[in-house]
Amino acid sequence: MDKLVRNKIFDEIYRIGEDGVPEFKTYAAGEWVFGESFSEVKSPIDGRTIARVSRLSKEQTEEILSTVYEKGREEIRNYPGEKRIESFLKAAQLMREAFEDFVRVLVLDAGKPKSNATGETKATIERLEKTTFESRRMLGDYIPGDWSEETLESEGIVKREPYGVILAISPFNYPLFISATKVIPALFSGNAVLLKPASADPLAALLFIRVLELAGFPKESFALLTIPGRFMDDVVKDKRIRAITFTGSTEVGEHIIRIGGIKAYHLELGGKDPAIVLDDADLELASEKIIKGMVSYSGQRCDAIRLILAQEEIYEELKAKILEKLKEIEPKNPLEDENAVMGPLIDKHSVDYIEEVYKDAIEKGAKPLTEFKREGNYVWPILLEVDKEKVKELRAFQEDVFGPLTLIIKVKDEDEAVDIANSSRFGLDASVFSECERRARKVARKLEVGSVFINEYPRHGIGYYPFGGMKDSGVGREGIGYSVEQLTTTKTIVHNFKGYGVWEYL
Template structure:
């Protein structure tokens, strides 16, 4: 493991560091970060220790927002929402395109922050930054969906002599709350379309992993975003709850646990809300299958990327009895050869979980499954924040891991007898975010996909949403609304109807 000082040195080697000097101060060898409060960068008296899951050591300290700063951020956002609405659409796009250029120039900084702060492999960190870049570069596609309608009244005798113009307008102030697993990408797939639509945003990234979101906020500030249009709420959840109840917040967009999402719906009052919550994706494997090796690889990739800490990760494998022995063997062989460890080391494919509490939760789920009859085919051990990539065979349905979101590097495999059983098990879940179907028969794939209660079904592949060309969101306890290019913008706008009474 790298020492704490060597870990901090990685942050100090950020490419183009001079661009971030005015938001970072060194104190006793540890970088202290300012936060963006209503258009100004503030070093608070209190701070939050930021630890790396790689070795649990402090790598930075970030200013901690209090209620007074939250109120200032909100006040400035209320003013900025008018400025953002009045700012021509092409000017908003120009700001974001400049931000994309700056992010590309400074991307090594953000990549290092993701590796250090989240424990991502370098490949995954690069992927997150590149996806964020691509998302920004597609803002013109978002803009094309902010269109209106002309409705003539002549088709109704009560509206003769009247016409209506239907326009889409920004909702106003958006509170965006993002999770730890993709702190840059998910944060800014909320922020970017909200800004394109003409809103002001209060961004609440996870307090444990705030570094990459802060660096991106600095980039947007440098790109010329109007003051107050973006603030970074680095604070405990109670501050987010406080802001959620405010009548001056017009919309909440949240990605995270179903439990927290349900709480937000209770306290937020009458305002727009978008929720992307938990998932329990099944990979249903049905004959005929000509290439089980590819299916096994797809399942492993879909299950274990980012150590399984993804809402759209494959959480359970449901395989037909005729395919189960061979597929289980193929999956186990791949997982056995995975290298777990420090993501800075060459060849590491599985890094740490976000903290020790996450490891303990995964361990408890595996232990419960084993006690109820499952067999550990490989893995099953942990140390510090690391949990071995694990395959559980012959997992009984009563195991908790078959129903609870795992958020860890475990592949539970269940053998079913027929198609109807697989569909019933999948739909019995309280979640409905993603699922996968593997088969060489397109008719079977279509039939099963139609039966599954899910926001998305991927055929012959694992769920992967990229930059959001396809709409993404869940049903049941997995959320409300949709994200994606064009779809997010609709969430961040309201429809206004302007009716003209014309003289005959």
């Protein structure tokens, strides 16, 4: 087996097993340790075992939580903001030096095409560097007391305050970047953080934690919880954890809230992103952007386009353009084709689910415009034509379908398009295609979503613009600066100067 990671900074965190497979330790708030057993990490590309990652015991997990709570949360608060910035910038430099390792791991572990893996690594580095933008988000307010008779001769300051210990739970689809976008603002704002990576592809998060350790952050202020998801309930409900940031399905998000109790929650959940195409749209541009929104990372994105709502005047022409472009796209092995646009789905279960949803749609009257095709973990793009009266009956409309399956619907006008889009229980993002700024802006105002992209497909990038969901798509906003606000609270400190002569009122 070719060496999975080659940069010497990772030499201390794994060993080579008897069968030649690397066996990784996990980071236990100050030291790298082996767990009570290993979890096998299989590549979705071909199903082979590419690594084993330590699985922590309950006793090890408790010890980590105690260390982070009793020591780490104070250490990170006492680590000055200026030094935190220096550490983030150092981490960015270390990632540049180990760039190819991160890309290789994302290709093998998550099945990403090389262009996607490269983009995710670059985005993570940029996110580390953009922490320099965020310091003003930690500034508070000064409130003079002389605007109320009750508070004369006093003043107050309102400061942003870390919660203490934050649990960050990241998904499989962006295992490096989303892990980073949770850990970075948590540490930046003075919180200790426990990162639970996706069990399907934990390697990129593991390498990222190593980089943070070497960048100089207080070693006991963060840890990596490599434990099965089914063992997470005890961690989620632990009173020492004061805030949870989670990206994943709506169902798991609801479960976290039910068992977590009184905590702060930042949840980015499922989506059903519509692309609304008006009759004055540039159809070449619209079809090109919609295709990218459908197939990027094989549709395994919460912001993927799942629903195309096109006005009847341009419906047939748009449909023809999309189908013509889809003919040129097929999933490929990222190891054999570095220019692949699509790779595999994350596992066989995901492929089976897509097929179930497809069959449900066909049984309920949807018309397949592309042939359903699967080979191993690879699924070809699926476009289903659905009558607007039938669409709400389909699982493909009711559920967050994580794969390259999209519905296309003919609508009378923009109001009907908005009504169908808003009837979804999800409200993450939407696209509007129109050459008329006034019409596009009007549709954007009516859509019940967290972000609207005009003449563009939904994409969150490095979080330069804030994003997050409405309705069943989540709670709170993520992005540069905005995540800091989500992962901090406020503390009001009132100074009473009555009788000291500080103020002499008329």
